[in-house]
Amino acid sequence: MEFTTQDKGRYTEVSATGRLNMVAAPKLREVINGVVSAGGKRIVVNLAGTSFMDSSGLGALIGCLKLARQSGGDLRIAAVQPQVNMVLELTSMHRVLTPHATPEEAFLND
Amino acid sequence: MGIMTAAPETRRALVVEDDVDIRGLLVQILKREGFEVTEAATAREGLQKARAGADLITLDLNLPDGDGVEVCREVRTFSDAYILMITARTDEIERLTGLETGADDYISKPFSPRELVARINSLFRRQNRQAAADVANADERQRAAEVQQNLLPRDQLALQDYELCGRFRPSRSVGGDFYDWYGTADGLHLTVADAMGKGMGAALIAATVRAIMRSVATQPSIETAFATAARATEADLEQTSSFVTLFHGRLDAATGVVGYVDAGHGLALHVAADGSVVRLPSAGPPVGAWPDQAWSAGTVHLEPGDSLAVVSDGLLDIYETVEQFTEAVAGVVTAAAGAEDACGRLLDMADVPEVADDVTVVILRRSPA
Numbered sequence: 313m314e315f316t317t318q319d320k321g322r323y324t325e326v327s328a329t330g331r332l333n334m335v336a337a338p339k340l341r342e343v344i345n346g347v348v349s350a351g352g353k354r355i356v357v358n359l360a361g362t363s364f365m366d367s368s369g370l371g372a373l374i375g376c377l378k379l380a381r382q383s384g385g386d387l388r389i390a391a392v393q394p395q396v397n398m399v400l401e402l403t404s405m406h407r408v409l410t411p412h413a414t415p416e417e418a419f420l421n422d
Numbered sequence: 423m424g425i426m427t428a429a430p431e432t433r434r435a436l437v438v439e440d441d442v443d444i445r446g447l448l449v450q451i452l453k454r455e456g457f458e459v460t461e462a463a464t465a466r467e468g469l470q471k472a473r474a475g476a477d478l479i480t481l482d483l484n485l486p487d488g489d490g491v492e493v494c495r496e497v498r499t500f501s502d503a504y505i506l507m508i509t510a511r512t513d514e515i516e517r518l519t520g521l522e523t524g525a526d527d528y529i530s531k532p533f534s535p536r537e538l539v540a541r542i543n544s545l546f547r548r549q550n551r552q553a554a555a556d557v558a559n560a561d562e563r564q565r566a567a568e569v570q571q572n573l574l575p576r577d578q579l580a581l582q583d584y585e586l587c588g589r590f591r592p593s594r595s596v597g598g599d600f601y602d603w604y605g606t607a608d609g610l611h612l613t614v615a616d617a618m619g620k621g622m623g624a625a626l627i628a629a630t631v632r633a634i635m636r637s638v639a640t641q642p643s644i645e646t647a648f649a650t651a652a653r654a655t656e657a658d659l660e661q662t663s664s665f666v667t668l669f670h671g672r673l674d675a676a677t678g679v680v681g682y683v684d685a686g687h688g689l690a691l692h693v694a695a696d697g698s699v700v701r702l703p704s705a706g707p708p709v710g711a712w713p714d715q716a717w718s719a720g721t722v723h724l725e726p727g728d729s730l731a732v733v734s735d736g737l738l739d740i741y742e743t744v745e746q747f748t749e750a751v752a753g754v755v756t757a758a759a760g761a762e763d764a765c766g767r768l769l770d771m772a773d774v775p776e777v778a779d780d781v782t783v784v785i786l787r788r789s790p791a
Contacts, residue, residue, distance in 0.1 A: 313522070331492075334499050334619060335524060366779065367598075367618040367667075367735070374711055375663050398744055402688035402735070403667060404704045408712050 313362075315343045323354035323419050329361030332369030332396075340369075344376040344387070353385030356415045360391035365399050373409060388418040433546075436476040437461045438468035438493070439508070440486050444531065448480055451535050455542060465493045469775035476503045478542065481525070483509040483518075491523050498524030504545050508533070567592070570625055573632060575603050579610055581675055583726075586610070587761035588784040589769050591736075598624025598666075599734045599780040602632050604639070609675035611639055614687065614732040614784050617666045618708075624780075630658055631666050631709075644672050645719045648683040652709045652717070659710030667708040669732050671786075678724040678788055683717045685709050688744075689735060691751055695727025695790065699752035701744065726791035729755050731764070736779035737772045761785040 313336035318325045324347050328340065340357075347355055357373065359365075365373075373389065380387035392400070392411040400406040412418040435457035439445040445461055452459045457478065462468040465488030472479060479497065483490035494505055507525040509515060515528045527541055570592070579586050588601045598617035603610055613635045617627040634654045641647035648670055659665060669690050671682035684690060686708030692700045705717040724730060731751055741747040751768065758764035765783045772781040 331495065333495075335495055335522065339522065367616070367665075371618045371664060371711075374665070394743070398738075399735075402704065402738075402744065403686035403711070404688070404707050405686070405711060408707060 313339060315339065317343065317347060320356075320415070323356050323415075324352040325356045325358055325415050327358040327361060330363070332359075332362050332365040332372070334366065334368040337368040337372035340372045341375055341379075344379060348379055348383050348385065353380075353383070354419050355380055355385065355387040356412075356418045357387065357389045358391055358415045359389055359393060359396055359411075362396055363393060365396045367399075370399055370403065370405060374405070377409060386419075388412055390415040390418050433457050433477045434475060435459045435478040435480070436468070436471050436503075437480050438463075438465070438472075438485065438490075439480065439482040440464065440484075441482070444482075444508075447535070448538075451538055452478070452480075452542075455539060464488075465490070466775055468493055469496060472497045472501055472503065473775065476501065478506065478545075479503045480506045480508055483507055483514065491518070494523045494525050506541065506545075570600070570629070573629060574601065579603065579605050581605065581610060583789045584609075584673070584675060585761040585787045585789065586612075586785070587765045589765045589782070591769055591772065591781045592625075598628050599736070599782040600628040600632055601732075601782055601784045602635065603784075604636070606639070606672070609673035610786075612669075612671045612673070612732075612784065612786065614669045614690075614734070614782060615666050616687065616734045616780070616782070618664045623664070627659065627664055627666060631655055631668070634658075635668075635670060644670070644681045644683060645717070648685075648717055648719070652685065652715070655709050656713075665708040665710035667704075667735075671730065671732075673724075673786065678726075678728070680722045680724060680730060680786075681719050682722065683719050685715075685717050686711060687732075689738065689747075690730065690732045691748060691755075692722045692724075693729045693731055693752045693755045695725060697752060697756040699748055701748050724786070724788040726788055729761070729764070729785055729787040731755050731768075732782075732784045733768065734780060734782040736781035737768065737783070739779060740771070740774060755785065755787075761787040 313330035316327045377387045389409055390412040435452045437445055437448045440463050449459050449461055460471050462471050465485040481490050481494055505525045507528045510531045590599055601614045603612045615631050617624040634651045638647040638651045667687040668685045669687040671680045673680050684704040685706055686704050688704040690702040706715045738747050754767045755764045758767055764785050768783045
């Protein structure tokens with residue numbers, strides 16, 4: 313899995329490409345940790361290129377959300393693909409990690 | 423199931439290579455080095471055979487049905503084998519070393535047999551230093567696997583008019599799935615859970631959750647019992663920043679009514695005698711995933727001939743959508759001769775390379791009138 317981080321002004325966008333599983337989970341935590349440490353408050357994880365997510369991947373996203381909130385910010389997800397959406401809905405985690413259609417929309421109303 | 427015996431004298435190698443000549447050469451070299459060799463010509467076959475266990479895997483980067491990098495990452499989710507990637511282009515190696523492929527080493531075609539042997543020997547020298555520790559670890563893993571299998575309910579519940587069967591296949595020697603049941607005055611209690619991740623860490627959490635769920639068995643209200651268990655579990659999970667999906671059901675045998683609470687599992691199906699199926703949605707996130715949750719109970723009524731099938735998400739991996747999964751499981755349950763037959767058939771379906779996760783199936787069937 314590959315990650316790219318971009319400062320979009322109003323928010324920081326982290327694009328995740330590949331499979332978000334046990335192998336990629338620690339890497340995602342590391343990347344988000346880096347953004348938060350650098351003072352990033354609003355983070356959008358762009359999942360357009362994430363074809364698959366397992367429970368470890370979901371755990372990493374939840375951990376990152378907690379981290380962002382603990383530092384007074386927020387983390388949102390966007391451009392979620394079908395399999396990832398399925399995992400979010402099965403686990404009811406879409407109520408906490410609500411998918412946004414595009415990264416631009418994630419922080420549109422605040 | 424891949425319980426490791428780590429006997430250093432029988433080293434197993436798997437050659438994943440579509441070119442017949444190169445494959446033949448690799449097999450020959452590895453056999454000469456004392457390996458027991460299996461071969462695969464495609465990514466699909468390679469993944470399947472990797473699952474059977476290997477100490478060394480040579481993996482061609484360009485396979486007809488898949489990218490070797492993806493295969494490598496996949497193998498890494500369930501295997502600690504030494505992976506040697508083989509590529510036709512030297513410049514590829516530079517690109518590959520920058521990626522997190524999970525491979526241990528790279529070699530470019532054409533390679534000389536001597537070069538290959540040198541690489542493998544240097545690897546196993548490195549590994550031999552760890553061999554003693556590995557044997558101890560493998561021994562421990564095997565004991566852990568035995569402990570975990572022993573935690574599963576073995577008693578056949580003699581419940582008139584009902585059949586109950588459960589099966590569990592971990593992706594490694596131990597796994598994060600478990601199921602449990604026990605008889606009560608009115609019928610039975612049933613729990614199916616899936617702890618985040620795989621392997622030993624997940625298995626420890628699973629064992630803890632089993633004990634906690636059993637400790638609330640005597641609380642009459644399922645919602646109160648579940649809430650109590652969830653609070654206790656959360657305290658343990660917080661240390662590990664992990665979570666567990668849980669389905670807990672209580673059957674009243676006389677009426678066929680099952681009260682249940684589903685925390686983030688979402689894969690319990692009510693399969694009616696006529697083959698129609700309803701999936702029971704989860705009432706909230708997995709336990710430990712998010713603070714301050716409450717889960718409301720639902721009920722499902724098992725008529726004669728109906729089944730309740732609770733499956734873990736491992737089997738879901740072979741379907742595009744939950745709907746397809748639901749229909750497929752319902753089809754198998756309806757066609758099967760009974761709960762045990764249905765469990766066996768569902769586990770067989772999971773015996774494909776796409777399923778890299780633990781797989782659990784529990785079926786409660788009310789006998790036809």
